[in-house]
Amino acid sequence: MENKTFIRWAKISLITVYLVIIAGATVRMTGSGMGCPDWPKCFGYYIPPTQIEELLWEPYHDYEKGQVIIKDSKLKVANKDFTSNEMYQPSNWDEYTKHDYAEFNPYHTWVEYINRLCGALAGLACLILFVLSIISVAFFKASPKLIIWSGIVLALLVFNAWLGATVVYSVLNPIKITTHMIAALLNVAALIYLIYLAKDKHKHQIKYDKTFYIFTWVAMFFSLIQIGMGTQVRQFIDEQTNNGITDVALWLENPDMTFYVHRTFSFVIFFVNLYLFLRNKRLKLGNNKINWIMVLLLLEIFTGILMYYIHFPFGTQAAHLVLAAIMYGLQFAIILESKKNKPVI
Template sequence: MISSNSLINKKEQRFRSLAFLTVIVIYLLILAGGIVRGTGSGMGCPDWPKCFGRWIPPTEISQLPVNYQKIYGAKLKGEVEFNATKTWIEYTNRLLGVLSGFLVFATLIASLSYLRKDKTIIWGSAAAFVLIGVNGWLGSRVVATELTQYVITLHLLLAILVVFALLFVWIRSNAHRLHIEDISVENNISRWLLGILLVLTIGQIVLGAQVRDVLDSVVKRIGYTQRDSWVDNLDWRFYIHRSFSLVILTLHVAIIYQLRKRNKTGVFVSLTNALMALVIAEIGTGVIMAYLGVPAIAQPIHLILAILIIGLQFSIGLLLTPKFILPRGINKASRLVKV
């Protein structure tokens, strides 16, 4: 006979697995959004939620009405040209968005297993569900406003908040497996530095989105054949974005040094190693774009690395702040894995 405790444990394990899977899919969604932007596929589907009036997008122009440009190009001033690749890139992004919504909803339902144990997990899951619902609506506004920059930026920032909400509930649901030592003054300093760095990194991402918008304008003005001249035609925002990456790198080195002084082994070591590797890779992709004509494949990689970095920053910050992730009733003796 299976005990009630065993059933509860299985439900909680199911929740943790589902929350982690949902985080992965959200990251894939952000990557897909980067691919959409990098390939110029944002208007691959000129209408929403359908694509060229169909639930399954066309694969060739013969599947569209002869006057499709007049029908779907009214709000685009006639500038709509069917491109099957771009259409399906954009539609795949939408499908991932729908899948993400279902997974976040499933995570919310699964979180009800914590109803008597830790309601904060339920509230965090509910926040993720509301945020992704709002972001789905905002995705429709991206199309309706013809890729207006501030709408795209808000769309990205909301996706980041969804990631934060899911990481919070996933880490908190694993709190019974963590052994978190008393936070010293050193770690308190690291926590403040990490908070500042998180804000600055998000600011760097927003500035990068502005640079991308300027790049789109440059491409429209001088054309794809002048790829080697794109960077030379960017404005001051690109140079600030490029130079500020050195500030971000320096702060990461300082924080990692602070954390490694006190934490010689455990999860912190793995997380800080991963964080530094991601920062170096992020700067590397930035160098590739600046000096190799902004290759399309580097753009979504540059974006997803940035989102992975702030996800790690946020997770480390949570581990440095036990009061946020340790529900009542969990004491030192019950923490099994040393952080």
């Protein structure tokens, strides 16, 4: 018997993780990753500042331990509670040692702050899910696997939060950003598997076809490769902006080989998924999710075309990544639902 409350909350948790991915994609798109240069607070505040004046040293002002200011283009952290005098006293402040980034942009700060709030919301949802798994096993005789996988989901989320901190401390190291994204996708997969475990398998399985099953694995693997290459293309764009190229029309004027492989590989992904779509329809396997994958894939290609030929209209970068993440999740769900059933005759 299905535990509908647990399944419902697992789906809510999955939505919150996707919200984190959306927020993270927006952070990447807007270049807001260093909007909060410390972690978990933001410039030493739980609610970040909105203007630079809040981060400048003031005489006769009450400061709390851990509060951050920008002084001489460096971050300074109050080492105790105190009220400032007429003159700045260096002994009251420690230099922030995680990195030397000390810029304030209120727009970037609040984009990054909202990203962290989404992460906190996902953490709360997954914590509640873990508690519900214990209740389900203890009182409703659910499978102990629910506790194990709910614990894995929660652990992955905590691990990814720590990765987020290391991304900030590294001043947006590209490898750490990519690892951060991969961890989020693992979280998605773990939650989808948890939902699958909690469901009645006989109600949700589709007809089994070995070829369809194998090619769905291939399609998902290709999607992961494509997402990885996409992060490398984004890294190339970041390098362009870091080199002072702010005109979006010039970002991909002379792209590296990764861009061309990424663009060409999209055709491979399209035809593999088209094959799955046609096979599902011809054999009447009953998997409606493949229809949604084709819709997402067309939107994915469309946003890619917009970015290249119309020079990155607002929102297309974030949409491009989020669509890929949703498609990956659907592919994994199809893999789970299309196994262990009677072969098509």
